[in-house]
Each structure stands twice: as structure tokens, then as C-alpha cells.
Amino acid sequence: MATVTFKNDIVCTLAGTEINVGDTAPVTTVVNCDPMLQDETIGGEGKVQLVVAVPSLDTGVCDAETRRFNAEAASLEGVEVITVSMDLPFAAARWCGAAGIDNIKVCSDFRNKDFANNYGVLLADGPLAGIMARVIFVVGKDGKITYKQVVPEITEEPNYEEALAAATAAC
Template sequence: MATVTFKNDIVCNLAGNEVNVGDTAPVVTVVNSNPMLQDEQVGGEGKVQLVIAVPSLDTGVCDAETRRFNQEAANLEGVEVITVSMDLPFAAARWCGAAGIENIKVCSDFRNKDFGNAYGVLLADGPLAGVLARVIFVVGKDGKVAYKQVVPEITEEPNYEEAIEAAKAAANA
């Protein structure tokens, strides 16, 4: 079972089916915050997706990460950028409006935790049990995982440049 840490002290296990580079990306449905409550598909063939899992938009690190990817998405041609959290869609919509998020889809896995379980990024224990770990996937046009970044310490930001380059490479493949 994969793990991450919280505040460099608490080890948190990740639940679900671990998905790695080269694996077929599971096709799951999450709930979009704009348009409100519309189903959104993660995974599948035919398009490149940069999928960003975060614990909650209402934290400083998740806020900064989502804003950064929103800025980067403006220059990512041929890449659909989706952030997934456990936030309710109503709260996510309010946050997106206040943050000026326009270039990415912000979705929730609150209903059934399908994304967290299918991709193996659901925190199984610890103080944040039930939310998503900080993980980034790039799903290529062939429906396979082309890139995966698990941020080992949940309170730290990811390597943005590496994720963006992986998304660009997948879009140009």
C-alpha cells in the first residue's frame, strides 16, 4: 500500500487500486462544479487529460496549486485540465468564482469516491482520512497513464514544471 505523510510526521496509507505509468487509466465519473452537478469523465481515450487530485480547495497549498494550474492551462493546447477534490460542488463553485478559475474544470469525488478508489489516491487513515492525496496524472490520447506524480508530503506543492512538460509531451505524441 502506498503512503504519504502529513506534516512530515503522520504516515497516511492510500486506499484503492494503485495506478501507474503505462496502465490503462480507469474511466470514472466525478461531479463538475461549473456547470453545477454535471457529470465529468476522467480517463478514457481520445484526449489528453492533466488530472490533479487535491485534498481540499479550502487549504493554502491546494488553493495555490489550483490557481497555478489554472494559469498554466491557458497555454496548454490540446490538454483538458481537471482538478478533483472531495469538496462539495457548491463550495468549489464559490471558491472558483472568488479565485477567478476559468481555464480548468474543478470537480468533486464526494458522491462515491470512485476516482480516489479507482486511482488509489484516497487517504485511508490519519487526520485527513477520506480526502484525496496530492497526486497528478497525465492520461494520454490512448487512455493510458503517461505520467504520475505522488507528492510525498501532503502539505507541499507538486513539481509543476515536470507535470506541465509531461502534459505537453502527451499532447504532442
């Protein structure tokens, strides 16, 4: 099983089915915060998705990451950007309103943790057990994973340029 660190010294194991580049992206349902409590599908064929898993929107790094992808999404032609956390949709909606998030979908995996388990990003142990690691996937139009970035230290931001280039290349 893959691992990430928290504050560089606590190793957290990732649970679920590990998905890698070339694998078919599992079709999974998460809960959107706008429109509130509507199902949103991750995976499947026919569109390019940049899927950003974050631990919680209420942390500085997740806040900065989600704001950055929201700003960048405006120039990503043909790419659906979805940020997923375990935050309740009501809390996510409040955060989105305060942060001015309007170019991406912000969703929750709180119901069944299907996304976290199906994509292998659920933290199984440590102080953050039960939430997601910081991981980015690009799902191509053919429904296959074309890019994956697991941020090794959960308190650090991802490589935005690499992820955005991968999303653009998948179009």
C-alpha cells in the first residue's frame, strides 16, 4: 500500500484500490455542494476530468489549492475540474461562497467514501484517518487515468503546472 507523510514524520497508509495511469477510472458518485446534494459522477467516458482530492477545505493548503484550481479552470477548455473532500456539502458550500469558487465543482465523499476507496486515496491510519490524501487524477475522454500525482507530504501543495499540463494534454 502507498503511504504519505503528515508533518514529515507521521506515515499514513492509503487504503482502498490503488488506481494508476493506464487504469480505467472507476465510475463513482460523490455529492455536489452546488447544486446542493446533487450526485456528481467521477470517471466514465466522453469528457476530460481533472479530479483533485483534498483532506479538508478548512485548511490553509487545501484552501490555496482549491482557489488556484478554480482560477486556472477558467482557461482549461474542455476540462471538468472537480475537487473532492470529506467535508459536508453544507460546509463546502459556505466555504465556496466565501472564497468565490465558481469555475469548478466542489464535492463531498462523506456518504460512503466510495471515491476515496475506489481510487485508493483514503487515509487508513494516523491522526487524519478517515479523510483523503492530497492526490490529483486526470481522466481522459476514453475513461482511463492519464495522470496521477500523490503529494508525498500532505501539508504541501501539489505541482500545479504538471497537473494542468496533463489535463490540457488529455483534451
